[in-house]
Amino acid sequence: MARQPGRPTVYDVAERAGVSIATVSFTFRQPDRVRESTRDAVLVAARELGYVPNASARGLAHGRTGALGLYSFDLLLAERQRGADEADRIRDGLPPDDVDPDAETVDPRAFPLYVDEVQRGFELECWQRDQALLLTSGTGSGASVTDVAGRVDGLALFPGPTHVDTLEQVARRIPVVAFSMPDVADGLHHVTVDNQGGTRDLVEHLVGVHGIRDLGFVGRLSTPDYAERFAGFAAALGDLGLPVPAEPLDPTDLGEPGRFAALTDLLDADRLPRALVCASDQIALAVLDLLAARGVPVPERVVVTGFDGILAGRLARPTLTTVRQPMARMGRLAVEILVRHAGGAGGDRESHRLPTRLVPRQSCGCSPA
Incomplete structure (x- = not known):
């Protein structure tokens, strides 16, 4: 089969990495079958x-797939991998590590x-445009993202562990929309929300309407959105003449063990602030559970707020004060951008x-909204 001039192929990658084309294919489609050092050489x-693999192009002479992709990160893949690792341990005669990947104790939040x-x-938006859609998730490895990119004409994805170099590489071939990621000169299209302004509005409401002057922020700042929300939190406190913390009261990450260690210590010492401003609704809902288990009334003793506006916040008891971001509009806008830029015709x-x-x-x- 004749190669397209100027377009890198699997043969070019194999030659540069010093491997077979089968190894290149396995690297992008079944990376667990390739030794780590070899996989790294192929990806480099x-x-x-x-080079971006294009699985659909084999049957499409015009080089278009007719589909858009939406990629998210499955946070329980790590649990399932630990379960697979346990099976390997048993097979090798080693003691199991007591990880059940299907256990009901895994917190969906x-x-x-x-x-x-x-x-x-x-x-x-895809349905209204009669646009084919590929939904997929993974661990965010460069191989998994580039493999998906090869199957679609445009890709939108959520924040995750994918290295920016991988996204820049993909964006040279197809348009890429990044949700809720820092807008830097990376060749990507960006859709985000006014995180700082929303948190400012929230803090001003707590101080101005409820007279609260003792507030703490809950959430880890490694997430870009959370970092922006903390910046808005700190700026609002400073503008209102209140003490500005240098870091969150509790840097909890719901996806990791040992969460709410700082809050638990404050609970034990009866030193909780009057209000806990949580970086997301999910964190706020978990805080409500923690306080309810300890018999701490909300909002009488502690006010709890979130950010996002997910449906679960309306169903919580008490209902959750939050900052609503226009999530459905974000998804629709991403499709509009990808369609505009498909084929490289969309401009800047x-x-x-x-x-x-x-x-x-x-x-x-406040009364429920």
Whole structure:
């Protein structure tokens, strides 16, 4: 089969990495079958050449798949991998490590639930445009993302562990929309929300309406959205003449063990602040569970707020005060961008920061909204 001039192929990658084309194929499609050092060599060669595998192009002479992709990160894949590792340990005669990947103790709130609502907007816009859609998830490895990119004409994805070099490489071939990621000169299109402004509105409401002057922030700042929300939290406190913390009160990550260690210590010492401003609704819902288990009334003793506006916040008891981001609109906008830029005809990259809306409810002492 004749190669397209100027376009790197699997043969080019194999030659540069010093491996067979079968090894290149396995690296992108079944990376667990390739030794780590070999896999790294193949990925480096692919990145240097600007190669992205295109599974659909074999049957499409025009080089278009007719589909858009939406990629998210399955946070329980790590649990399933540990389960697979346990099977290997048993096979090798080693003691198991007591990990059950299907255990009901896995907290579903470790998943980014706002992804569901963004995805719904993405799906609705594709449906209205009669646009094919590929939904997929993975661990965020470079191989898994580039493999998906080879199957679609445009790709949207959520924040995760994928290295920016991989995304830049993919963006040279197809348009890529990044949700809720820092807008830097990376060749990607960006859709995010006014995280700082939304958190400012929330803090001003707690201080101005409820007279609260003792507030703490809960959430780890390694997530870009959370870092922006903390920046808005700190700026609002400073503008209101209140003490500005240098870091969160509790840097909890729901996806990791040992969460809420700082809050638990404060509970034990009866030193909780009057309000806990959580980086997301998911964190806030988990905080409500923690306080309920310890008999701490909300909002009478402690006010708890979130950010995102997911449906679960309306169903909580008390209902959750939050900052609503327009998640469905984010998904729809991503489709519009990908369609505009499909085939490289859309011009310069786009960056959109959508407004947020404060939604006061019972958890801060307001009536349900």
